[in-house]
Amino acid sequence: MTDLETAAHPEHLRRIAIEPLSRVEGHGKVTLLLDADNRVRQARLHIVEFRGFEKFIEGRPYWEVPVMVQRLCGICPVSHHLAAAKAMDQIIGARLTPTAEKIRRLMHYGQILQSHALHFFYLAAPDLLFGFDAAPDQRNVAVLAGTHRDLVRQGVLLRKFGQEVIRITAGKRIHGTGAIPGGVNKAITSAERDWLRADIATVIATCDEAVARMARLFEQQLDTYAHFAECKAPALCLVRNEGTLDFYDGGLRARRADGTPLFDNAAADRYWELIGEDVKSWSYMKFPFLKCLGDADSGWYRVGPLARLTLCDRVPTPRAERERQQFLAFAGGAAARATLGTHWARMIEMLHAAEVIGMLLDDPELLGRDLVASGGQRAERGVGVIEAPRGTLIHHYRVDENDRVIRANLIVSTTHNNQAMNAAIRSVAQRDFDGREISEGLLNHIEVALRCFDPCLSCATHAVGRMPLIVEARGADGRLIARRVRDDAPMSKQP
Amino acid sequence: MTAPILIFGWGNPARGDDGLGPAFVERLEALHLPGIECLTDFQLQPEHALDLAGRQFVLFVDAGRELAEPYAVRRLAPAAQASFDRHAASPEAVMQVYVELHDQAPPPCALLVLRGSRFALGEALSAEARTHLDAACTWAERLFSGRSTFPARTS
Numbered sequence: 001m002t003d004l005e006t007a008a009h010p011e012h013l014r015r016i017a018i019e020p021l022s023r024v025e026g027h028g029k030v031t032l033l034l035d036a037d038n039r040v041r042q043a044r045l046h047i048v049e050f051r052g053f054e055k056f057i058e059g060r061p062y063w064e065v066p067v068m069v070q071r072l073c074g075i076c077p078v079s080h081h082l083a084a085a086k087a088m089d090q091i092i093g094a095r096l097t098p099t100a101e102k103i104r105r106l107m108h109y110g111q112i113l114q115s116h117a118l119h120f121f122y123l124a125a126p127d128l129l130f131g132f133d134a135a136p137d138q139r140n141v142a143v144l145a146g147t148h149r150d151l152v153r154q155g156v157l158l159r160k161f162g163q164e165v166i167r168i169t170a171g172k173r174i175h176g177t178g179a180i181p182g183g184v185n186k187a188i189t190s191a192e193r194d195w196l197r198a199d200i201a202t203v204i205a206t207c208d209e210a211v212a213r214m215a216r217l218f219e220q221q222l223d224t225y226a227h228f229a230e231c232k233a234p235a236l237c238l239v240r241n242e243g244t245l246d247f248y249d250g251g252l253r254a255r256r257a258d259g260t261p262l263f264d265n266a267a268a269d270r271y272w273e274l275i276g277e278d279v280k281s282w283s284y285m286k287f288p289f290l291k292c293l294g295d296a297d298s299g300w301y302r303v304g305p306l307a308r309l310t311l312c313d314r315v316p317t318p319r320a321e322r323e324r325q326q327f328l329a330f331a332g333g334a335a336a337r338a339t340l341g342t343h344w345a346r347m348i349e350m351l352h353a354a355e356v357i358g359m360l361l362d363d364p365e366l367l368g369r370d371l372v373a374s375g376g377q378r379a380e381r382g383v384g385v386i387e388a389p390r391g392t393l394i395h396h397y398r399v400d401e402n403d404r405v406i407r408a409n410l411i412v413s414t415t416h417n418n419q420a421m422n423a424a425i426r427s428v429a430q431r432d433f434d435g436r437e438i439s440e441g442l443l444n445h446i447e448v449a450l451r452c453f454d455p456c457l458s459c460a461t462h463a464v465g466r467m468p469l470i471v472e473a474r475g476a477d478g479r480l481i482a483r484r485v486r487d488d489a490p491m492s493k494q495p
Numbered sequence: 496m497t498a499p500i501l502i503f504g505w506g507n508p509a510r511g512d513d514g515l516g517p518a519f520v521e522r523l524e525a526l527h528l529p530g531i532e533c534l535t536d537f538q539l540q541p542e543h544a545l546d547l548a549g550r551q552f553v554l555f556v557d558a559g560r561e562l563a564e565p566y567a568v569r570r571l572a573p574a575a576q577a578s579f580d581r582h583a584a585s586p587e588a589v590m591q592v593y594v595e596l597h598d599q600a601p602p603p604c605a606l607l608v609l610r611g612s613r614f615a616l617g618e619a620l621s622a623e624a625r626t627h628l629d630a631a632c633t634w635a636e637r638l639f640s641g642r643s644t645f646p647a648r649t650s
Contacts, residue, residue, distance in 0.1 A: 056617050071509035077537075122541060141541055142575050142588050145595035152541065153596055159542040174536050 004426040007033050007042035030425055030446050038436060040429040045422050045450065046283050054408040062088050062399045063181055070175045077175055078111035078166055079388035083395040085179035086384030090269065091399050093376030094182035099368030103184045105248050106360045107169035108386065109353040112247055114162025115389035116350040119454045120210065121155025124343055127448045128217050133441030154206050161203050165357060168192045183372035193361055200358045207351035211323050214344045218335050226331065229339040229424040229449035232257040233300060234290060235307035236416065238387050241265060243313030247387040253311050254290060254301065262292055268385035271394055285418050288411055300419030303391025304453060305345035310336050320352035339424055342452045388413050390454050414455045424449040497549035498532035500639070504556035505536045511618035512611025515558035515628060518620060519609060522632045528639050539584040544593040550602040555586040559608040565627035571604040607631060
């Protein structure tokens with residue numbers, strides 16, 4: 001158990017809930033228990049509704065799964081689509097043709113580009129540009145469009161470009177059907193390639209600008225950013241054999257927070273030998289851990305942009321690698337150790353994705369017509385692992401002789417980060433809250449910490465229905481002291 | 496070439512009646528009515544403002560619970576609101592982003608809401624929702640084939 005996870009006598013503490021979390025995908029809740037002196041005694045990120053998507057998949061024919069799993073998420077459906085397709089490649093024993101792999105990679109890097117743009121320009125930028133304590137009605141992209149028009153225009157155009165890459169490779173902007181077991185079902189025409197290529201220089205330049213903007217924000221607020229929501233944890237990601245960053249394929253690498261290697265180039269399709277999964281009574285999100293470090297309390301880790309850029313030995317595109325080196329060196333490594341450094345790393349990855357898209361568009365093999373590999377030896381088990389925008393994504397299926405999925409296990413990026421997100425909010429609770437009167441601005445600090453991870457709670461859990469944002473403060477006797485509804489008046493005293 | 500009319504439905508087809516918006520759009524798309532582009536998505540995002548450009552009319556289509564009628568239509572106006580903070584963004588906010596990005600008013604937009612009742616994961620459209628869908632499609636077909644004028648039915 002980690003500090004502040006469970007208070008000794010919760011019945012004597014007052015409770016504050018942030019529910020639902022805003023500017024994250026899906027529904028989650030944070031609760032804080034405070035004593036009479038406003039000292040935080042317990043802080044938890046809860047996932048309170050059960051999704052059960054894995055059960056939903058069971059019984060379906062395997063070839064339906066890459067399309068079906070996109071229903072997990074409206075934000076990164078391509079990641080689920082590709083992870084499932086990779087798993088099904090193993091089921092049918094297929095080895096992709098060069099063209100099929102390049103089309104899938106193009107789809108995936110388009111997804112990374114548009115997802116990172118969404119996160120930075122729509123979700124995180126209001127905090128970073130207006131301040132963590134800004135008025136809540138100011139902290140959204142519609143207001144940002146009025147005050148920082150060029151920034152929002154850049155975000156909109158990057159999102160649009162990424163979605164067009166997805167449309168051309170998958171058939172539709174959202175929930176396409178491009179990847180199938182053994183390959184892809186849609187070739188790319190030279191006209192489509194040229195249409196995308198016409199904008200790629202602008203896209204790369206815009207990404208460059210976004211990286212520079214994030215670097216400037218860090219320079220301007222180094223003292224705040226360097227220590228906000230501190231979370232020192234081992235990190236995990238896929239890298240290619242030689243340690244090169246790769247979002248589509250590779251082996252698993254993990255290191256401690258101080259850089260000590262834990263494992264390298266480990267077979268991702270045998271992830272269960274390295275990663276265990278635990279549960280806790282207060283959340284429906286699983287708590288994965290690295291088995292070599294013990295259990296869920298001692299072996300938790302983080303994934304995502306910051307993990308990837310600090311774990312890999314190089315980024316295989318020139319602009320992004322140059323930016324990564326500057327990021328790692330900045331202030332003696334302060335940004336690379338900071339939770340808010342994740343935003344900077346995310347922008348570097350967005351630049352990298354744009355560069356890779358440019359390289360793929362220049363590759364003649366992209367226009368090939370050999371799209372589907374013939375199947376080889378049939379397997380009972382398939383494991384597809386990719387680096388999704390938020391981190392490592394694992395899809396694991398068992399398929400019976402009647403082609404039906406009989407077991408599915410998904411570990412999505414946000415689930416890997418479960419304990420890391422809890423650690424981050426506990427850090428904020430201790431540093432920013434302790435002993436102070438609770439205000440809406442302070443509560444937003446918790447959300448700022450969570451947004452660094454860009455959590456996608458809708459695919460980490462079950463999310464049905466609409467929940468209002470209600471923050472309640474109760475005294476040690478359980479009496480309601482104050483109650484606030486988001487988008488309503490400032491916190492009001494109850495009679 | 497941009498089609499003069501956009502019909503844009505959003506919702507999750509894997510969540511029962513939440514898929515009414517996309518289902519409506521698919522039905523209209525199958526009619527191949529001239530001058531109409533059809534678009535679906537899971538949720539509204541700021542970049543959808545770009546899809547409004549060059550249109551004469553945009554019909555947003557969503558599912559709703561709090562509705563007395565099987566379906567209802569209303570005209571929309573841009574509104575700056577804190578509505579991109581989670582996945583319940585409004586079409587009015589998309590129109591506002593259009594204003595901010597283009598320095599001009601968006602094209603005329605309306606919202607068609609179809610009443611749904613069951614939104615559970617893995618369910619198909621409910622029988623009741625299908626009835627509402629049929630009624631709304633009949634209205635839309637008449638409207639877009641020029642046999643009635645907007646608003647044929649509003650709330």
